[in-house]
Amino acid sequence: MNQQPVSKKESSIFGSIARVLTYLARNSLRSNISLDHSASSTPSKASECINELSFQDICKATGNFCASNIIGEGRFGTVYKGILKNGTIIAIKRAKKEKYDKGTQMEFKNEILALSKIEHVNLVRFYGFIQHGDDRIILVEYVSCGTLREQLDGKRGSGLEIGERLDIMADVAHAVTYLHTYADQPIIHRDIKSSNILINEKLRAKVADFGFARINIEDPEATHISTQVKGTAGYLDPEYLSTYQLTDKSDVYSFGVLLVELVTGRPPIELKKPPNEKLTTKWAMQRLKHGEVVLAMDPKLRRTPASLMVVEKVLRLARQCVAPTRQSRPSMMQCAEILWKIRKDYHVAAANHSVEVPQIDARKNRREFFGIEDGNIKHRFQSA
Secondary structure, X not given: OOOOOOOHHHHOOOOOHHHOOOHHHHHHHHHHHOOOOOOOOOHHHHHHHHOOOOHHHHHHHOOOOOHHHEEEEOOOEEEEEEEOOOOOEEEEEEEOXXXXXXXXXXXXXXXXXXHOOOOOOOEOOEEEEEEEOOEEEEEEEOOOOOEHHHHHHOXXXXXXXXXXXXXXXXXXXXXXXXXXXXXXXOOEOOOOOHHHEEEOOOOOEEEOOOOOOEOOOOOOOOOEEOOOOOOOOOOOOHHHHHHOEXXXXXHHHHHHHHHHHHHHOOOOXXXXXXXXXXXXXXXXXXXXXXXXXXXXXXXXXXXXHHHHHHHHHHHHHHHHHOOOOHHHOOOHHHHHHHHHHXXXXXXXXXXXXXHOOOOOOHHHHHHHHHOOOOOOOOOOOOOO
């Protein structure tokens, strides 16, 4: 792959910031590079070498953007696994040149702005970016076990048990609560979905992809009119879709869909299913309404009293999240609190059932299955 000569200015990861960000955003980006954002095996190694990276270094790290290093495809472009010269592994998001337009440029700027302002253990860590010629590249934390959707589909991992799924629900709830409530400037993600949730080696979740995020909202309860609806079909808040009015409760709706996805294992829309099952959330809510949560449960999950209790409680929370009007939905902080309680109840129930011995009525079994009555000396066999 032949590359243009890289000037001293372009070789710096911050060399072309002026064309993308304001001075304030540039300073935020620099400060984030030196922060220890969250638990990581090699945060200091990454921080040490990121400041010195050039576009040529990125080419070497990815084998000139070799197809064998592709770990994902997204709206913004292609994601590559990159190994830096000191051995640190990072994820490298490269915009697709053939699709690079004004909208892509806005997404690129938007994601950098959002990532440069946040730090949380359940949000993917941002290292920096490079703008070189027509190339737009974002450098982020590498998360080793793929997306949540890949895990649910069985393409990655060995299957998620209900306890692990509960942990993931709680992780996402905490991350989005942070965005809505504790970030310096509240952020609405606008694209909460299973393919934007990354899973690490401990099966914990990290929320990624901030290309659609809305930032600089002074009042998180305020309503914002969007000129264009952003999001993914199946996860989109219908109220936002019909009114173009965006609030943090739009993320809550998407989170409710994600909860349904985690307990059913199904994506939000399944066109190959029967008509009454094509919309997974609607179908799952019907199963909940009729007391048939076991039918909505992912077939891969073990059926135990504890797991059935979790599925029912999570579906009840999801029903609140996908309420038709935003006023009827809980906040993300309330979702996190409810999930914490469900997780606590699950661990108690699982511990109790693990030592419980089922009671067997031997007398009833003898009578019903073998036709043996107590006091019958001959124990004559009778056909069942």
